[in-house]
Amino acid sequence: MTKKVKNRLIKILLSLLILIIAVLIITLNLRDNIVYFYSPTELLKMQTNETKIMRVGGLVKKNSINSDGSKKFTFIITDEISEINVVFQGILPNLFAEEKGAVVEGSYVNNSLFRADKVLAKHDENYMPPEVINALKDNGKWQGQ
């Protein structure tokens, strides 16, 4: 390695290091703007009002989906610590189900009720054929929801 090449290498490594530090500082400080949704616990700690549009994500609580027969649904989003009551009018995505992940977008109607304008189903990273899941459930080895 000639001296010239060595110098360039050092310069470029130094500038890369500075760049990485800069980006780390920016992304860590922007965390609140980058997260796509809050967990129910985080949302309950925050100051919100009726006009502020928020997104909450978590699991849809078991036996919590109720429908009045039309397109109006109520359900509970939970992160196993806190719960949020949600009301939604519209068409739910196909993969929306109890004990599965979901993200809702909307705002508080009052202190205890969140009105969703949009409901998104969040699917997990597990890919399995149905037979395998059934076998795992029969053995009692299935850890998922």
Added chain:
Amino acid sequence: MNLKISNNQITYIRKANLYLISLTLLTFIIGLYFSLLVSPPDYIQGDSMRIMYIHVPSAWLSLFSYTILAASCVAWFVYRNPIFNLIAKSIAPIGAALTLIALVTGSIWGKPTWGVWWVWDARLTSMLILFFLYLAYILLWQSISNQETASKISAALGIIGFINIPIIKFSVDWWNTLHQPASISKLSSPSIDINMLIPLLIMTLGYMLFLITLFLIKLRTEIIDQKILRLSIK
């Protein structure tokens, strides 16, 4: 510094490509057969999950391509050998195409699973930025006529843009995103059934061969271009 590549070496690239093209086609045929017919459907998503077999390899390789691009830019800055420019220039359009495939197939997959075509979460947004980075890199080369200036500016962009790659990779772990976390990175127990992992890996091999084939075709063209340019200057 001058390019030191003989005409014989250029001919070797062309000969290698003939084998590569047939190997790519063969791998894709086997991969698609496994993906569409052998692989079982997913327990929740059903058949719509099969789009993973074209979505995931293109996303992986779009990150891989950018890593190669950034590495060549660093190498050019250090060694000032024009071959590194040609490598970066050749891989950029392929990476852009792979990113576009990942974005489009992801969007098509998002509709039946999430219920929307697009959301501005960290993973999707950073992938879109990657696409723009590729476009910016290509455009810089085309808009600056002075070779030396073009090399410097585009190499700087290529290196700075690399910071986006770890952001894409870890976005699903660092921030709450609608996009699910990685299924494969846990080596001990991937969250994906072996019957789905095999088609995914075959398809990834197919994409890789396709990438190498296109890359060599483009690199050969770039080398010949460069040689013509040198001759016309002399």
